[in-house]
Amino acid sequence: MTTKSITVDPNVRVRKRTVAGRWSGWVFMGPFMLIFLLVFILPIIYSIYLSLYRNPLVGGQIFVGLDNYLRVFSDGQFLQALGRVSVFLIVQVPIMLGIAMLVALAIDSGRLWGKSFFRLSIFMPYAVPGVVATLMWGFMYGTQFGLVGNLNEMFSWSLPNPLSSDLVLASIGNIVTWEYVGYNMLIFYSALRTINPSLYEAARIDGASEITMVWAIKLPAIRGAMVVATIFSIIGSFQLFNEPNIMKNLAPNAITTGFTPNMYAYSLSFSGQQYNYAATVAIVMGIVTMVIAYVVQLRGMRKDI
Incomplete structure (x- = not known):
């Protein structure tokens, strides 16, 4: 009785390993992709779907195409809200990033006493929830019950009303x-801590001052870190919601x-039952934020500036 030997083509083995490797990657990526699809992609698709319809009181849902988008750009209340957060972005973001940069440079210089304490104390407000921070500052802003009111009463001042x-x-x-x-x-x-210290040593040998080394x-x-922080700040500015929504109870007239825009979309959806138009406002704000962040990213990473 004879046995036949079976030879397997090495190319077949390589193809099998390649296919198995491809599927194993998708097995590891599968849970993330599923969650990403459910919590990110599908809500965006559903919002776009809602923005193409209108739901009047009589007649049920009606397909209106781009009418909701045309309405947004002629909506005075939305344009005022967009202008307000644009001013907020132009003024607040440079101030915030400028202060953060000065503090980071001071801590990185090695000449600041107790830098660990300052680093922790300056970072600590980020751990405070936005609602708590707004309530705390809102109390201090009060002219009848807060710090501003106490200062006016104690020193007979007439400080302007922050609210x-x-x-x-x-x-x-x-x-x-x-x-x-x-x-x-x-x-x-x-980002500053990743810079090679030999660059500083070479600059000092050449007689460069501390200010020259900074510039x-x-x-x-750290240009890349500056671009990332700027993009995050732009997104946060256009998504401004928690702070004004909490302070609305403290300053109802203001x-x-x-x-x-986020407060406007929230009001349209939960108070006005205008889900379709609220979805349109959200989509428009997402596009505006994406375009501005993309332009900032392109400008910030250019090598000739």
């Missing part, structure tokens, strides 16, 4: 700055339901 319609946006900007300076400081400081070595080296 007035003229100053409430700046007051919110102060809260956001207090909350996120430490977060951005940590991004900048982490010639540190800032160019903050309305349409104070920011």
Whole structure:
């Protein structure tokens, strides 16, 4: 009785291992992709679907195409809210990032006594929930019951009301700055710590001052971190919701339901039952945020600036 030997083509083995390797990667990626699809992709698709319809009181849901989008750009309340957060972005973000950068440079310089304490104390406000921070600052802003009112009474001052319609946006900007300076400081400081110390030694040998090293070595080296922090801040500014929504109860005459685009969409959806138009506002704000963040990313990573 004879046995036949079976030879397997090596190319077949390689193909089998390649196919198995491809599927094993998808097995590991599968749980993430499933969650990503359920909590990110599907809500966006559903929002786009809602934005193409209108649900009047009589007649049921009606397909209107791009009519909701045309309505957004002629909606005065939405345009005012968009302009308000744009001003907030232009003013508050540079101040916040500038302070965070100065603090990070001071801690990285090695000449600051107790830098671990300062790093922790400046970062600590980021651990405070936004609602708690807003309530805390809102109490201090009060002219009848808070710190401002106590100072006016104690020293016979007449400090301006931080919750007035003229100053409430700046007051919110102060809260956001207090909350996120430490977060951005940590991004900048982490990037500064990755710089090769030999660059500083070579610059000192050439007679460069500390200011020269900041402009010639540190800032160019952490450009990527600056772009990331700027993009995060842009997204946060256009998503402004918690702080004004909480302060609305403290300053009802200054903050309305349409104070920011997110508050406007929230009011349309949960108070006005206009889910289709609220979805349109959300989609438009997402596109605006994405375009501006993309432009900032392109400009920030260019090598010729």
